Amino acid sequence: MISGKFAITIHILTLLNKFPNDYLSSEFIAGSINLNPVLVRKEIANLKAHHIVESKEGKNGGTKLAVDSSKLTLKEIFEMTFETIGLGYAKNQPNPDCPVGKKINQNLDALYAEMNQKVSAQLEGISLEDFSNQF
Amino acid sequence: MISGKFAITIHILTLLNKFPNDYLSSEFIAGSINLNPVLVRKEIANLKAHHIVESKEGKNGGTKLAVDSSKLTLKEIFEMTFETIGLGYAKNQPNPDCPVGKKINQNLDALYAEMNQKVSAQLEGISLEDFSNQF
DNA sequence: TACATTTGTAACATATTTTATTACAGTATG
DNA sequence: CATACTGTAATAAAATATGTTACAAATGTA
Numbered sequence: 495m496i497s498g499k500f501a502i503t504i505h506i507l508t509l510l511n512k513f514p515n516d517y518l519s520s521e522f523i524a525g526s527i528n529l530n531p532v533l534v535r536k537e538i539a540n541l542k543a544h545h546i547v548e549s550k551e552g553k554n555g556g557t558k559l560a561v562d563s564s565k566l567t568l569k570e571i572f573e574m575t576f577e578t579i580g581l582g583y584a585k586n587q588p589n590p591d592c593p594v595g596k597k598i599n600q601n602l603d604a605l606y607a608e609m610n611q612k613v614s615a616q617l618e619g620i621s622l623e624d625f626s627n628q629f
Numbered sequence: 630m631i632s633g634k635f636a637i638t639i640h641i642l643t644l645l646n647k648f649p650n651d652y653l654s655s656e657f658i659a660g661s662i663n664l665n666p667v668l669v670r671k672e673i674a675n676l677k678a679h680h681i682v683e684s685k686e687g688k689n690g691g692t693k694l695a696v697d698s699s700k701l702t703l704k705e706i707f708e709m710t711f712e713t714i715g716l717g718y719a720k721n722q723p724n725p726d727c728p729v730g731k732k733i734n735q736n737l738d739a740l741y742a743e744m745n746q747k748v749s750a751q752l753e754g755i756s757l758e759d760f761s762n763q764f
Numbered sequence: 765t766a767c768a769t770t771t772g773t774a775a776c777a778t779a780t781t782t783t784a785t786t787a788c789a790g791t792a793t794g
Numbered sequence: 795c796a797t798a799c800t801g802t803a804a805t806a807a808a809a810t811a812t813g814t815t816a817c818a819a820a821t822g823t824a
Contacts, residue, residue: 498717498782501737508729519799526727530784535801552792553798568740572716579714579744581635581707584662592661593764594643601763602636605703605755609714612747620740628736629728633811654770665813670772687821688769 499575502527503537504625507571510547510559511626517549517556537575544574563626569617579613580606634710637662638672639760642706645682645694646761652684652691672710679709698761704752714748715741 505527509518520538524531538557541547548560583602588595640662644653655673659666673692676682683695718737723730 500716501718501733504737505723505729505733508733512729517799521799526724526730528723528730532785532802533783539801549800550792551790551800553796554793555791555799557800576716579716581711581714582633583636584633584640584664588640588663589661594640594647595661595663597764598636598640598643601760602639605760608751609748612751613744616743616747625736625740629732652770656770667773667814668812674772684771685821686771686819688767689822690770690820692771 499537500572502529502533503541503571503575504568504622506534506537506541506557507546507559507563507566507622508626508629510557511563511622512629514559514563517554517558519556522556540574544570546570546574563622566622567618568620568622568625569614571622572614572617579610634672635707637664637668638676638706638710639703639757641669641672641676641692642681642694642698642701642757643761643764645692646698646757647764649694649698652689652693654691657691675709679705681705681709698757701757702753703755703757703760704749706757707749707752714745 506523509523509526520531520534524534527534538547538549541557542549546559546561546566547557549555549557581602583599584595588598590596641658644658644661655666655669659669662669673682673684676692677684681694681696681701682692684690684692716737718734723733725731
């Protein structure tokens with residue numbers, strides 16, 4: 495469920511923020527992350543769907559930020575790449591004839607929802623610009 | 630990194646707490662979770678290493694709680710099954726010649742450390758007894 | 765004692781998820 | 795019209811998680 499999408503996406507966005515006037519190619523970005531360019535383009539496709547970046551096809555094409563980095567928060571990036579954090583569920587259908595099995599996922603859901611609120615509140619206080627300024 | 634261990638472990642502990650006077654077999658527990666008994670025994674081995682439960686081998690054997698469930702917090706369970714939550718890292722070594730690649734994991738670390746503090750604070754306020762009483 | 769039941773653990777097998785690669789059509793630049 | 799990109803699908807490989815089999819060792823019970 496939790497993969498490196500957030501890390502990849504924030505890496506991409508940090509680079510775009512460092513070069514606000516250039517269209518960066520997926521190849522260039524992939525070289526900084528040390529990742530396959532196709533995977534970079536996939537994350538960029540997601541960012542485009544959320545209107546965070548814009549791309550230009552063809553020669554000298556690439557991607558650049560389409561929003562003000564002081565307005566974009568890590569919470570929004572988090573939500574774009576993961577729905578939630580959590581600590582997993584019983585993978586198989588737990589036994590519905592057991593009072594615990596019957597309610598376990600529901601109770602875990604409630605717990606994780608609260609976790610997400612805490613984390614969201616934290617991430618909402620950090621803009622891409624803030625994050626980028628650490629470099 | 631993040632798997633279903635927390636969910637499985639808390640399910641086990643909730644069951645043990647519901648039957649404080651019995652040694653529950655891994656087979657019984659597995660039946661509630663709908664999981665292979667060997668995997669249950671593996672999580673129990675971890676709990677034993679932390680002195681949270683005790684087991685009895687042989688016929689009529691099984692496992693029972695060894696601590697007061699009002700004193701055991703979800704934070705401790707969390708720490709027993711995961712070191713940390715997080716949103717991943719660039720999997721491959723990012724490019725050390727790029728200012729962003731060079732520091733990205735370090736900056737993500739700092740971010741995740743803060744996330745863990747928030748979540749830990751939340752989980753510290755919930756005992757196994759509290760969680761168990763929801764069923 | 766002999767048997768049944770259960771833990772503990774290792775070795776192996778399968779399934780799932782993540783990451784990588786290849787390929788190529790479409791688009792813009794010079 | 796050659797070059798250098800994006801976009802995307804199909805496939806492959808690698809990593810991780812989950813499941814299974816097997817069996818020694820322990821312990822209660824007839």
